[in-house]
Structure formats: structure tokens, C-alpha cells
Amino acid sequence: MRTVLVAGVGLIGTSVALALRSQGIEVYLSDPDPKTLRTAVSLGAGRTDPPSEQVDLAVLAVPPEQVAGLLAQLQKQETAIAYSDVASVKLQLQNAVLLLGCDLSSYVGGHPLAGRERSGPLAARADLFRGRPWVLTPTNDTQPVVLDQVLELVALCGAIPTVADAAVHDRAVALISHMPHMMSSLVASRLAEADPFSLRLAGTGAQDMTRIAAGDVDLWTEILTANAAAIAEVMEQVNIELSIAIKAMRALAGGGQNKRAYGLRELRRLLQRGVRGQAQISRQTAAHY
Template structure:
């Protein structure tokens, strides 16, 4: 593989471009925002604009709702021989791409398990994917050449490829990423109106718990919407546990010793599971 194009020069796209450039690949950068492309170019992530001829691989690094449209557009213009993406929801976006008429035989779904609460090209790093897992979701109809090219990209980024079914991936990230982000945001929102005195008492535990809430609300609305059913299933169980915890705390505040013992038992069970 000698050349790639990155469509979408945010955190992930620019990090892919920086990693590719560091390994000697000719890299082209496309984004509807000229400012984002300019920032990525200033970081030496690649060349602004489309390539003069099709590149080996195009990386579509846009939000989930835009994937099908952008993939179809770039395939129609002949941007690359093969295509992949970095979207964190696979089943619904692939279905949208199929409905849009994309050539899915030359497309490999991908999701690098790396990121940051920061966004934009200036948050990017060439080593962002070093030592991280990179999920790939090829189908039986995916061209072998496309799979090989994406595996080379993962390798040059220093990541480890993990093959998964799309639905398995989406259920997994609902638990490990998407639901935790929403919970962190809801917890962080409780701090909206605190005063200086309270702010002085915020420790590292709360900072760690709410750090990811700093992500882009627009992007995360898109991500959560694309994986809504799986996230809702996770949060339903969470809500049940939260309801039990609330009831236990109310019992612990009771004057009735029996109620207090029951609340202590339930709360202990919840904390022990955690």
C-alpha cells in the first residue's frame, strides 16, 4: 500500500493520516471544512484535496449519520480502490450504506478502539492507536483485497485487528463506551450550578468519572442515536439497579432498624457486584 485518502479530518481521521504519513504513505485529506483540512495540513498530516488518481485505500472518518452518503459520493468519484471507516456503530450504518447503493464488496467496516474527550485535528496524534484494538467487520461478500489493505492500515497504525460480527460489536460498545458516555454526561450535568466552594472539593474520582462527558454533544447524539436499541437495553438494567440503590438509601435513612438492615444488605450487594 502506497497511498491513502482520509475523508474527515477530525481527531480520528487526522490521527490515521499522521500515522500513515509517519510510515511513508502518500496521504490526501478531504473535509467539508477547509479550516479542518488546513489544520491537518499544518500538522503535516497530508496533502489537501483529492488525489490525481485513485488511492489504494480511503478512510471515511465522519459521524455515523453521514457515512452512507459520504461513502457513496466517494465511490462514485472513484476516490480509491477500497474503502473503510472508523464509525463506532456498524450494523445500522452498513444497512444505510447498502440502501444508498454503495459497493460493499470493496468496503470493510472498521472501528479503532481509541479516542479522546477532545475533538478536532489539533487533538490528533500519530500514536493514538498504538497497542489498541481495531475492530473490523467484513462480510462474506467483502473482497479479499479490501480486507488485506485494511489489515495493512491497522498494522501501520500499531493497532491489533479484531474481527467481529456487526451486531456483536454494537452490543459490546453499547456496554463499554456508549452507555458509559451518557451516564458520565448525566452525572456531570449535576455539577452545572455548583459554586466555587463546592468546586474546590472536586477530587480525582469525580474527574475520572466525568472526563468523557467532554466529548462533542452533536457527535455523541449521532452515535447514541445510531446504536439506540443496544444502549437502551444497557441503560434499562442500569436504571433498575439505580432504583434499587435509591430505595436502599431511603431505607438506610429510616428510623426503623429492620428497614436500615434491609437497605444495608441491598446496597452492599450492589457495591459488591461493582
């Protein structure tokens, strides 16, 4: 791979560009916001003049609802040999690409599972993807040479490639990314109404729990909307356990001996399940590094 176009220079797009530049790849940048584009260029992410010939790969780092239209436009212009995106929802996007009649043979859906609570090019880092999973969702029409190009992109960014079906991907990220963001936002929304004394007592626990709630509202509205069905299924399960937790707390607060015994039993069960779940994700994370 010699040349790459990165369309969209927010956090992810600029981080991709910086990672590729660190590997000696010629990177061309585009973005509808001139100020954002100038910032990315000032960081050394790439150049803004249009490529003089077809690039090896175009990475579409734009909001999910814009990917299909941009892909159709770039393919019509024969901008690249291969195309990929970095959107965090894949099935709805794949359907939109099909609806617009895009060429699936030159396209591979992608999703690097890395990010920060801050957005924009100033938050970008060349090492953002190092050791992190990067899911690819090729279709039966995807040419092997195109998949190889996108696999090379993942390797150049230091990420770990994982190939998955689009629907399987969306169910997984509903559990490990989208639902946690919703829960973080719900907790943070309670803190928005907190009294000053409570806020003065807040420590790292509250900060850790609510950190991701600071994400871009417009972008996360798009992401959560596009994967709403899968997220709702996960949150319904959370709601069941939340109802049990509330019932247990009420029993512990004012019940008789039997009710208190029930409350204690259910509370311990929920906490123990939390310990097991956290241990599983910690082991998985440790295995990546």
C-alpha cells in the same frame, strides 16, 4: 499499501493520517472545512491536492450519518481500491450503505476504539490507536484483498484488529462506550447546578467520572441516536440497579434495624459487583499493553 485518502480530518481522521505518515504512507486529505483542513496539513498529516491516480485505501472519518453518502460518491468516482470508515455504530450504517446500493465487495466497516474528550485535528496523536482494539465488520461480499488492505491500515496504526458482526459490535459498544458516556453526562449535568463550595471540593474522582462528558455534543447525539435501542437495553439494567441503590440508601438513612440491615446488604452487594466489573476491565486493558 502506498497511498491513502483520509476524508474528514477531525480527531480520528487526523490521528489516522499522522499514524500513516509516520510509517511513510502518502496521505491525501479532504474536509469540507478549509480551516480544519489547513490545521491538519500544518500538523504534517498529509497533502490536499487530489491524488493523480486511484489510491489503495480511502478512510471515511466523517460523522456516521455522512458515511454512506460519501462512500457512494467516492466509489462512483473510483477513488480507491478499498474503502473503510471509523464510525462507532455499524449496523445502521451497514443498512444505509446497502440502501444506497454501494459496492460492498470493496468496503469494510471499521471502528477504532480510541479517542479523547477533545475533538478536532489539534487533539490528534499519531499513537492514539496503539494497542487499542479496532473492530472490522466485513460482509459476505467483502473481497479478501480488501479486508487485507484494511487489516494493513490497522497494523500501520498500531492497533489490534478484531472482526465482528455489525449487530454484535453495536451491543458491545453500547455497554462499554455509549452507556458510560451517557452516565458521565448525567453525573456532569448534576455538577452544572452545583454550588461553588461543592465545586471547590471536587477532586480527581469527580473529574475522572465526568471527563468524557466533555465530548462533542453534535457527534455524540448522532452516535447515541444511531445505537439507541442497544443503549436503552443497557441503561434499563442500570436503572434497575440504580433503583435498588436508592432504596438501600433510603433504608440506611431512616429505617429501623431490619431496613438498615437490608440497606447495608444491598449496598455491599452493589459495591462488590462494581469491584468485580472494574477488575475485569482492568485485566483486559492490561492484557493489551
